Amino acid sequence: MTNTINDLNKILDEADCLVDEVKLNEALDKMASQISADLADKMPLVLCVMNGGLIPTAALIERLHFPLELDYIHATRYGMETEGASLNWLSYPQTSLKNRHILVIDDIFDQGHTLQAIVNWLEQQGTSSVYTATVINKLHDRKTNMTPDYIGTEVADRFLFGYGMDYKGFFRNLKGIYAIKGS
Ligand SMILES: O=P(O)(O)OC[C@H]1O[C@H](OP(=O)(O)OP(=O)(O)O)[C@H](O)[C@@H]1O
Numbered sequence: 001m002t003n004t005i006n007d008l009n010k011i012l013d014e015a016d017c018l019v020d021e022v023k024l025n026e027a028l029d030k031m032a033s034q035i036s037a038d039l040a041d042k043m044p045l046v047l048c049v050m051n052g053g054l055i056p057t058a059a060l061i062e063r064l065h066f067p068l069e070l071d072y073i074h075a076t077r078y079g080m081e082t083e084g085a086s087l088n089w090l091s092y093p094q095t096s097l098k099n100r101h102i103l104v105i106d107d108i109f110d111q112g113h114t115l116q117a118i119v120n121w122l123e124q125q126g127t128s129s130v131y132t133a134t135v136i137n138k139l140h141d142r143k144t145n146m147t148p149d150y151i152g153t154e155v156a157d158r159f160l161f162g163y164g165m166d167y168k169g170f171f172r173n174l175k176g177i178y179a180i181k182g183s
């Protein structure tokens with residue numbers, strides 16, 4: 001069903017803001033200093049996981065004051081749905097990955113299948129090391145067997161949107177993290 005602007009405005013009006021812009025910026029500053037401590041001398045290749053990783057990647061790399069390269073990977077589980085199935089690989093990085101230190105940035109670590117599959121693939125490409133960063137870790141016990149190296153903040157097990165995450169394709173541009181009413 002197509003959403004009207006009124007439907008979308010109602011979703012946002014009724015949503016709970018779980019992490020505001022101030023708290024997000026604090027979390028991003030902390031992540032950036034941890035990443036800098038580990039990667040400042042490694043000329044890393046930063047890989048943005050599209051689409052959700054777009055805003056977190058921009059926010060993090062502007063806080064990293066050392067030489068890095070930027071590329072992206074597009075792998076998606078959820079499409080326009082709110083429940084995920086298998087991973088679709090839509091685009092691979094064009095930069096050579098061999099002997100590179102990689103930093104993968106995404107918006108959310110939910111069950112972890114997306115990041116786990118990306119890390120598994122990167123490790124088969126002759127990379128020197130693979131680090132992972134997500135702004136949000138959703139709290140529940142349905143995780144894969146990995147944890148991101150850098151996590152911004154932990155959030156309750158609800159359907160989230162904002163700061164890269166979408167509700168039916170919308171709201172990725174919001175400067176906070178919101179949860180849908182009743183989720
Ligand atoms: O930890 P998981 O349970 O695997 O979920 C996390 C993934 O889900 C979202 O992507 P989605 O597939 O919805 O695509 P999008 O980035 O285009 O929104 C999000 O950006 C992560 O990549």
Ligand SMILES: Nc1nc2[nH]cnc2c(=O)[nH]1
Binds near residue numbers: 110165166
């Ligand atoms: N928009 C959105 N995408 C997700 N991908 C995995 N979990 C979520 C979520 O809570 N919200």
